[in-house]
Amino acid sequence: MLIITIVILLLYLLLIGSFAYGFDKVKTTPLEDVKAKIDFSMIIPFRNEAEALPDLLASILELNYPKHKFEILFIDDDSEDDSVKLIRSKLSKSKIDFSILHNEHHSNSPKKDAITKAISQSKYDWMVTTDADCKLPKYWLDSFDDFIQKNDIKFIVAPVTYHTTTSFLKRFQLLDFLSLQGVSIGAFGINKPILCNGANLAYTKTLFFELEGFDGNSNISSGDDIFLLQKAIQKYPNKIQYLKSESAIVKTIPQHDFKNLVSQRVRWAGKTSSYNSLFGKLTGIVVFVMNGFLVCSPLLYLANFISIKTLLYTFIIKFCIDFLLLFKTVRFFNQESYLASFFFSSFLYPIFSVYVVFISVFKGYKWKDRTYRK
Template identity: 55%
Template sequence: MIFIFICIGITLIYVVLIANFSLGFDRIKTFELSQHKPITRFSIIIPFRNEEKMLPTLLESILNLTYPKDYFEIIFVDDDSDDTSVQMLNSTLINNGTSPIDFKIVKNIKSSNSPKKDAISLAISQAKYDWIVTTDADGILPKYWLDSFDAFIQKQEPDFIAAPITYANSQGFLQNFQLSDVLSLQGATIGGFGIKRPFLCNGANLAYKKELFKTLNGFQGNSEIASGDDVFLLEKATEQSSNKVHYLKCQGAVVSTFALTSWSDLIEQRVRWAAKSSAYKNWFGKLVGLIVLSQNALLVSCVLLAAIGIMKPLHLLIIFLIKFCIDFLLIYKAANFFNQKHHLKYYFLSSFLYPFFSVLVTFLAVFKGFKWKDRSYKK
């Protein structure tokens, strides 16, 4: 009986949380891009390490940007690549056949346990313009990307902007499982901003004032944590001035990347994401993580208890259906925004697997290190 009350309590709290994210998602109105005169100049920062396979797609999207070429620069930061990435950047951007792009490639200088944070800090120290935009070397930039940021900056006058990301061309169950996960994360991200509790963002699509970065002392305080260049900066920016921290919910600003192609790579990536959560200072972010983990662990426990006859299968089914429905509400809203509703056919099967996947990732994040860009990190 006590266990049943625990099940009811955890599930009720989870439903309230996800329902609030769903309401918050709708409160962030979609930003419609209209004709305007660009005024903002951007310094785009792209750290990379051995990305020769992904760079052609990124470079093609850079060449297709509609924003005036003399209004932005790109700083590529080479983190010890030993492939042809540097040569590819030079040959493609110098001989692009269109108007010249202001870019440079700098060698990363490691001064912490986080090469990516070192790369961003180094690039910001050399940036010419007041607005910093970060993205990843495996991303695809939409052609109105900078136009969207500029229009939003002119209208809202923010200091920090989080923007949307998703997976492109997801094929098969593994990649669509990842897409469902990312859609849920994006739904929670937007929902968090909507209820004025921002706790997530993604460094693949992030913009902030250079002066804000300096005022916040950059990544000081979390530079020894390998990842988290995005969320930790969001926490500091929100604490500094929450009314200047915004989410750009604009389809013209969606940066895409590609889902991973193996379960081992996926688990490694998610372990890396989870490993940084213990260092979060945002109490709401920690609470969300605890609630989500508790609900997933509860379902795994219920499956085991039902298998050995201690729990009635009907009770397990009810808990699963409640979670299934409330999760679907948020994921559907995100899929609708990203024009990816046709991928929801994989949601039913993904929802069975996800609790086990989540618990496994959490366990590995607590007791095991992870690899990132061929480097090993310990907790």
């Protein structure tokens, strides 16, 4: 059993260590004052987001980018609240070019349907996607414009984090989410991109149609971001980059309670079996096995398969390598103060992650007042 423990630990160390190394290989991109050149079509699907929309709309009104160089396509997915009314009341008096489309369902993924419809009706070639529960930084579009002008690219992945983390549950989510952001950045640094987030993504319309959009994964309710990334990597591996810029950080909100948190994470986990990336699947397996081992280790100790010393060393080593990657990540996002919750979270995370994986295998989930089944 000791040999198995060492093998699992070494694989985990190698994996997370490579992400920590790759994190520094992705250079931070400073925003420079250049003349705006790129025209953007901003895509924002929404469903019953009246509570979150005021923050998004306020941040849109504060965008620094020239108003005549972008449009916003909101896609209403059968909202039953005042979302549509709110958007019109906030933006109708501004000079922003916006439209509200009604979603048409053609697949098992309403969000993919919404994005596809918006792209088909967009005016410009560069699409920028975000979510209705986000806050956009003032120089968001400026950051994309500057990056596109300086690089020959077709697909851009950009940073996302949480705000309003006022409870331990929300701080736990933040640290979990930032660990995924660290993996996303680190994977780009070792030329093995595996993660992205649709709350902050940009790609060309030309590329979207060349990749035939979401064909091939429209039966999966989530994954409008990662599956498109994987298709882009297969076609243009050298035309995809990560925009590591503080000026491009989009902020979203964590889930309000544990039930919604589990539903969200089950939704995320449910698509991993359909990944095309072997490295992505390997990453998921190694992380799951490491966490599964820690969850089972008290029983293994009681059954005399491992010693308490082995258990303690394993946890300490995992804690240290996790902390290294997370420290780099929180420093980039300027959220170092939340590291105070990491020690207690590190005990809970293996249990939580294993629980989510098992739930995702055997059960569906509820999201945006809709039920999705396995």
